[in-house]
Amino acid sequence: MxxxxxxxxxxxxxxxxxxxxxxxxxxxxxxxxxxxxxxxxxxxxxxxxxxxxxxxxxxxxxxxxxxxxxxxxxxxxxxxxxxxxxxxxxxxxxxRPATRRTEPPARVERVAPHLRHLIEGWTGTPALVVGRVQDVLAANALADALHSDFAERDNILRMLFLDPAAEAFHRDAERARRRAVADLQRIAADTPDDPRVLRIVGELSVRSGEFRALWARERARVPPCEVKRVRHSAVGDIELRYEALGVRSAPGQQLIVLQAEPDSPSADALALLGSIAAPGVPRRQDPAPGG
The missing domain is CATH 1.10.260.40 (lambda repressor-like DNA-binding domains)
Structure with missing residues (x-):
């Protein structure tokens, strides 16, 4: 009572x-x-x-x-x-005036072997798996090549806010950052005590004034990203259709698939990027979810 x-x-x-x-x-x-x-x-x-x-x-x-x-x-x-x-x-x-409770251990996110094998088989389609705070948990060779202008490719938020390459790579970097922060705010609202959420928010708040300003705003709905327009230093402009699919076997993880329109300049640029990243390996446009 x-x-x-x-x-x-x-x-x-x-x-x-x-x-x-x-x-x-x-x-x-x-x-x-x-x-x-x-x-x-x-x-x-x-x-x-x-x-x-x-x-x-x-x-x-x-x-x-x-x-x-x-x-x-x-x-x-x-x-x-x-x-x-x-x-x-x-x-x-x-x-915390009552008795102390034991803190839950930090959750370690891993990609299921079958999912990793699936995306590695898509040699002509960039695909990656991201975790609940946008850690890049797995990426196929073409996705890695697509983001090769970035010094580190371990977390989408760090890439957007801490790597100068983001401004040149994203044709609309501000919109990409707003969308990423909105996604993180949703996760933080659901799990405010999650140590991984606290670490990434704390790090970015200290290192990025732009992140602090966006994080301080009330969460707004950002329209879904249907087309991703980027500029790679080796092959120029690429326009890709973007699909983010929830992984049912690992709640919080998303499978991100990026597809170029067949027979388009973007498809040619993507094929060229693949040949540069892995010369001698035949490239093809793979069927993938959402395409």
């Missing part, structure tokens, strides 16, 4: 977070100046972006409505608010 202790603690947690949020200026938090403000300190969405959580989740936390936030989330909020050791301990006591 609730004797009022929980609601009292929740109110105290809200007061604690608001007080520390209002005492920080954007400059204190490493954010660019945004002119005169109507209220002191940081906004809730700015703290959320710095902590790597969604704005709606931070609001629930400040209102005492978040259900037992994880130690990782609390640690991220503490860093965002620049809390000292004693304040960090108080934050944990207020946010």
């Amino acid at each position: 609730d004797d009022g202790t929980h609601s009292d603690t929740a109110e105290e947690l809200g007061r604690f977070l608001r007080a520390h949020r209002e005492r920080l200026s954007p400059a204190d938090a490493g954010l660019p100046g945004t002119g005169r403000r109507r209220v002191p300190g940081l906004r809730r969405d700015e703290v959320a972006a710095l902590a790597g959580v969604s704005s709606s989740y931070y609001v629930r936390l400040e209102q005492g409505r978040a259900s037992r936030p994880s130690h990782r989330v609390l640690g991220a909020v503490a860093r965002a608010l620049r809390l000292g050791e004693e304040d960090v301990r108080r934050l944990h006591r207020l946010a």
Whole structure:
């Protein structure tokens, strides 16, 4: 039975977070100046972006409505608010007043062998499998060649926000970034305590001002990407039809298939790219889902 202790603690947690949020200026938090403000300190969405959580989740936390936030989330909020050791301990006591729970281990995503074998057989169609936070879990040879202008090809979000090659490769890089952030916000809203989500959001919030700005916005619906227009340094412009298919055997994973219109300049460019990437290997246009 609730004797009022929980609601009292929740109110105290809200007061604690608001007080520390209002005492920080954007400059204190490493954010660019945004002119005169109507209220002191940081906004809730700015703290959320710095902590790597969604704005709606931070609001629930400040209102005492978040259900037992994880130690990782609390640690991220503490860093965002620049809390000292004693304040960090108080934050944990207020946010998690009951008995401690065991943190679930981080989920390791793997691609099923049959799915990896399937995409490797598509020698004329770029295909890759991405995880729930857009980690590239597997890619066939042509997909790897298509993205060879990027220094690292391990995560779509990192490629978009941290690699200068993104501006030249994507004909509409801004739209690609907005879509990627919207997808990540959806995952973060469903699993706010996921350590992988927290790590990628935290990293990008620190390293990319553009990501911080997009992440701080309320999640908006981005139209699905049906055509992907790119420019590869070796073969020029390529236009590809884009399909993202959910993997039923591994919820959260997506099979991404990129297809050029048959007998088009894009198909010729893709075939040329394949011959450059793997000379001597015959290339063909493979039947693939969505085509």
